[in-house]
Amino acid sequence: MGEFEVHRVRFFGLVPAGVRCLACQPRGGRLALARTDGAVEVYNFAANYFQEKVIPGSEARSVEALCWAAGERLFGAGLGGDITEYDLARLCPARSVDGCGGPVWSMAANSTGTQLAIGCEDGSVKLFQVVPGGIQFERNLDRRKGRILCLSWHPSDTRIAAGSIDILRVFDVCSGQTVQRIMVNYHVQKVKRECIVWSIAFLSSGTVVSSDSFGRVQFWDWERGTLLESHTISTSAVLSLAVSEKEDSIIVGTSTGATYQFQLLPVKMGSLEKRWVRTKPFQHHTHDVRAVAHSSTALISGGLDAQLVIRPLMEKMQKKGYDAALRKFTFPHRRLVSCARKARLLLFQFSQHLELWRLGSTNETGKDGEVLPLCRMPEHLVQLKSKGPEHIYCSCVSPCGSWVAYSTASRFHLYRVQYEGDSISVKKVPKVPKLLLPAYQLQFSADSGSLFVASARGSVHVLQLLEPGGCKLLHTFRPPSGSPEAVYLLAASADGHWVAAVSGDWAIHIYNLKCFKHHCAVPAYSCAVTALAIHPVTNNLVIAYSDQQLFEFSIPEKQYTAWSRMVQNCGLHRVWLERDSPITHITFNPKNPSHILLHDVYMFCVLDKSLPLPDNSALLMNQSTLKQLPENARQRQLHAFKICKKFQPLLFADLLDENCLVMVERPIMDVKTQLPLPIQQKKFGT
């Protein structure tokens, strides 16, 4: 594997925002997720739950509810009182309509996706028509006091169930009248506490399922207004509830972090009588589970501890494989750290500010595994705060460390950083060219002479950086066939000849920088690209896909390399393919051209192309066993993947020079201490 001096960086104080709501695309393969900071993310089930799209949030915009309507259109509503439609191609809010009812607590689309219902603070339920190019207010339903916290359409689209405080109501959509009101806390005598109906679902059988703050999941007959079944599952509130499409399974999330599955099971074999039975409990979260979703094969839950947990339903699985494993996502599937190799600087991207750090250094050397004492401590150089409510889309620091660029939804900033001894001056570059904003990815060229800006419609802008502090737009590349989707990943070659860009439709285009023209496109592959990089020596483009496949594409020859073909023929190791998280960064060792360095959240890997690939019978993670083998036996056991799992969770890894690595870790315990205290629970034996 080679020996490296490793900077183990733990001062990136990222605290991911909690998950506020989840929405599964009906009959589709996507999951929309909204975080408490207003960010909206889209995960693609087909691409191994890859975080495909991220729409950064804004201080001014909270998202309380998300729903898919009219096919692929995503709507969000929040306490700002607006209903926002998101542009998933340009990754920004497309248009907003005021709900006119105060803060919006809930929103639901009907089964055909033609109508949206919102529940407002003032107790009104409003219907909106989904029309091409926006939504149109249709009418108000019967208004009563008390905020509407949750809504659910009957699958026939004729009725809406709405949960409020102490009460749940059923509306007739045609007449707009309340046709049933059910007091939820009627059965709890002598309790003066108010009972909040946190979540509701209307089943096609006419059963209304409600979950409330008393820890109950209740099944009601809406016509008679009677309680069919009541399950007390927790001593604290049941916050969220989701029903499978077949309506035979329900997942609920509680404020203790536990989720439970309910299943509709026949009471006796062969009889038609069925009953809801609480079956499996899961304790994946430490905090409130504010959002749950039920896909056809998995139970999905998101909590305030920022975790997205995908728990597959084993009985729905045909075979053991990637889909049959439990997944937990805490950190974003993209890079929030950029590194200035030469200047040994790290730039950390937070939601509303950037931090520039200088790495510490040491004079000492030591043996494998030793911790070296620092002679200079890591130093926090600059904190750049973005102005306005918008969150940062992307950021980058140049390899020389003297340029820092970031972009928000409406603004693009470029700074010139000058180091004079210990003092640092940051100067904003005036008069940046007007670009199509926002920028989705920024990448400086290796010589720090130019900046590539990934933009909407598949375009890449090339800015030339001028001394002592200026820039001009050199060229804008556009894919020859055009593309509606934004570019989300960039890679530039070390020699300044090539730049590769990946847009949201997963097409990879390679542009020639010398003659400013489109060079070629990498053959289309049916999966999302998670990372790519151009080899500094051979100019081969290495691509990592979300299904954990690796490709190597020779840019000069415009074809896959022999090694890549060999990998495709042999297939990768099963353990490699079943890994949890996507490769988020690829880099190379210029001293050792056959090495590819890649990492995901749980491992760092040196891929040695000169060694044979392991077959499925071999041990993939064999570094510790190799150490114990004698030299000649070790040679026989060697294979291409050299994996290190020492650094977890790994947010970023890069090679500073030929034997110096930087690893940015964010221990989960550090994140946990930043979260509010969870609900106190008595544990047996403590």
Add this chain to the structure above:
Amino acid sequence: MVAPATLRVVRCGGSSLHGARAVFSADSKYLLCASGDFVKMYSVATEETLRVMGGHADLVTGIQLNPHNHMQLYSSSLDGSIKLWDFMDGIPIKTFTVGSKLLALYALASSEDSVFAVIPKSGERDTFQLVSVKLTKAAGQDLEARELSVVLDGVDASPKHIAFGREGEYVASVKEVNLQVYFFKRKQLNRFSVSTTKTKSGNNHFTCIACHPTEDCIATGHADGKIRLWRNFHHKKEYTFSTLHWHHDTVMDLAFSVEGTSLLSGGVESVLVLWHNESDHQKDFLPRLGSAIEYISMSSDGALCCTLHTDNRITIINSNLRFCKSIQGLIKSTDVKTGLVVDPRTKALVLNGEPGHLQFYCLQSDQQLFSLDIVQRQYIHQAGLNQADLVKVAFSAQGKWLATVEEIEEESDPELQLKLWFYDEETQSFKLNTRINMPHDGHITDMCFRDMDELEEDSLILVTTGRDCVFKVWVMVEDTDPEAQQSVSWSCDFVGSYHNYQATNCCFSEDGSLLAVSFEETVTVWDSVTWDLKCTFCHPPGKIRNICFGRLTCSKYLIGATDYGFLCCWNLLSCALEWSAHLNVLVLQPDPLSEHIAAVSWLSKESSLFVFKPNEPRPIYIQRNLCKEKIQLAAFVPRDEPETIGSEKYLWLRRSQLFFLTDTQELMTLSTKSLEERLTPSSKQLAVEESLPVTPFSLLLGKHRRQQSQEGTDLGKLVVHNKHEQDSPAVKELLHTPAHVLPSASFLCPIFINSLLISKENKSAEEVVDEVEMESEKTEDDSDEERDVTEMEQEDPSPVELLGEMTCKLSKAQEKELRKIRKIDYSWISAF
């Protein structure tokens, strides 16, 4: 009747009550319980043992009510037979011989003529299979039932590991981490397993199983304390389960309520947990049940449940989880350190009971009389904790004083306490009189009172021997402390030692004048007045294991048993060895009421009993191979009245009975009676009743019926009705005699009917007798006609009158006749 030729070793009660799940009778009035080789029947209302049904030759492993006749009971035993009992009368109806060991028994309403049993798989060790046993309908009492069909293979031997689902649709069995469910109709076998991961709290092996009575739901208990509720298990893949977790250790047993709405679970926590609606959050507890729950069973009407505990206790709990009754058998502590002691007052056997308690166990009723808390400290259930334990007990001759020794086992120095208890006549219990801390510096090895019945109280002496090489003599003194509540207390009077040897045993002679104390290899004899060393005996090599003085005519002899397998008898007058025998004696027990001494030896894996008189070296009785287990302790318990024993050989058993305790904690005795004799039904007669639960509905109906019956002239109803009124003794006896032992109905009918008639006042007794004889002749011709006549006759008096005057109009002659019949049929049953 077989002559009492041989002496048999019989288990005498005290056997564990938790061999199988207990069964409530259909009306919940009686509780049936497997206990050793017997099936016991208790009254739920009074906790009394009503019946002991014996007949199995080995442990009873399962009892089940006959689903087609709730007055009958099936029982299975390791002897390979299934018996069908009429438990109301305690009479075996049929015996089915299966042939192989039966480890569990299940009876199903849906299977007409077969029961299910677990038997060992032939040819393989430790593998068992569930088979259905076809019970032939043939006549006769002893039947063969060899027609077995295997239902499930690879099941566990424990009866708790198999359960039958609703209406006998399926059977579920668990073993280790595997659950298998077999559907009878579809002939489909589904297997499920839980992961074998070991957690901190233990493994998740299955420990018990119960099936929901009306739904497709299986509850399983696990060794890590979890309860899983399986559903949808007719799908191989889409099965699902939910988990209930409260127990921190093994779930020992589970039971669903009758309707299946709640689930009861119990474990080593001694807490019965009631889970409502299969919810983790709705549960009730009945804590402090004393000891680990082994089995839970529900009555068929759901009003009662009962738990069987590891300490041989049955607790009856009513439906709202209130403690109702408890029946305590002999508590089997792991180590009986106190030995078997007989309380002179109650003749009860006294030994270690609950930790730190002394139990008084009544041998006759097989019930604990009471439990005396000696240690008076909270017992903490925790492994590895040194608990204070009772090690020695001695009673004075009249049972007035009780001396106990308790110690806390420490590595280096044990903490000892000697307590002396005075029997308080007022409270009828023992009261602590004196507590002596550290009476010896080492373990106390033996303790005895001077056994002098006729002497006054102040001559009472207690001697203790200790590992600290001394023996101490304790006497009562006047208490000088004015604050003391009692007038006397005990203090040390004399400390004796011999060459710094450890004192091991002590024993007083019958008249109390001599004290023998054994010091390792030497027996020393001391004068109990002056405490002078009189003489010493020894029989090297070998340390003295037991010593005792001879009694009555043999009081000049001292018997000792040594480690190296010698039994020695010394003559105290000549101070010489009278005789010795090569015998590895474990237990040496003199009979307090005769000269006989019983010695139990252990040689090559069998125990043998030798009974001898000290004056002659030849034993008067030898029983080789008494039992396979090692006998640890023995005791002679005086009989209430001397038994008449025919054979000369067994005369030593005339005045007292020998009980002994094996190392598997089984209490045994020797009996001269034959098997059949011991099995005669107990004298208690049970009221014949329709053993059906009384529901409000049936009460309502009954009221209606009664009105009808009063109007009508239905004979049967009237008879039932008459029973409630005070009957004539003859009719009562007739009604209370079990039906199957009565002579034929045609024979009884005229007498019975005559008894119902209101005799005319002018009719003399002689005439009635004549009429009876006449009518009995007539019955043989035509009984139907006869009944018509009686009905006709009964139409005349008004029903009210009939009820009132029914009472005692039976002539003496008729009574005599009936008695005669009863006598006849008893001899008839004993001939069976």
